[in-house]
Amino acid sequence: MGILQFLTAEWIAVLALRWTLIVVFVGFAIAKLPKSEGAGFADYVRQPPVLRWGPRLLGARLFSIAVALAELAVAALLFLGTFSATLGFLGAWAAVAVLSITLSMLLFTDRWQEQNGFPFLGEGAEFLIKDAAIAAAAYMLAVHESARLLAG
Known part of the structure; x- marks a missing residue:
């Protein structure tokens, strides 16, 4: 049967989720x-x-690069998770952590629409809302990877 045994709906969904997050x-x-x-x-x-x-510590440019490198590391772990349950577990939970930090920015934003105020997000904050869906996707993959790791 070979590769066809892997082509289940669950396997395809997990693969799509993984690659979307990458x-x-x-x-x-x-x-x-x-x-x-x-x-x-x-x-x-x-x-x-x-x-x-x-x-404040690294300067704006260097901090931006450091965060970009951390995000690339998460992407690499997610990719390697295709082949390793341990790396998949680490990558998926790292994605959840990064997205949780990003979503926490909503609690501290002062970027409400000038004319309407709270709860209407203005320029520069509305992009955070999409991260809730991405975080849910990362959490789903993390749950899958946790079960995969425990199954051995």
Whole structure:
């Protein structure tokens, strides 16, 4: 039977989920690499306590690059998780952690629409909402990878 035994609906769904997350994390990283992005990224992370130390300690550009490298590492772990349950477990839970940190930025944003105020997110914060769906996808993969690791 060979490869056909792997072509179950669950296997295809997990593969799609994994590759979608890989593309998302590579995209997140690429967006932070241009020189022009350092200051913009530093502006986004100036309030959340989990991240505000970064630009102060490393400078805006270097912190942006460091976060991009961390996101590329998550993407690499997700990719390697195709072949290793342990690396898949680490990558999926790292994705959940990164997205949880990103979502925590909503708690500290001052980017409400000027004319409407809370709860209407304005420019620079509405992009965070999509991360809730991406975090749910990462969590689903993390649950799958946890079961895969426990199954041996």
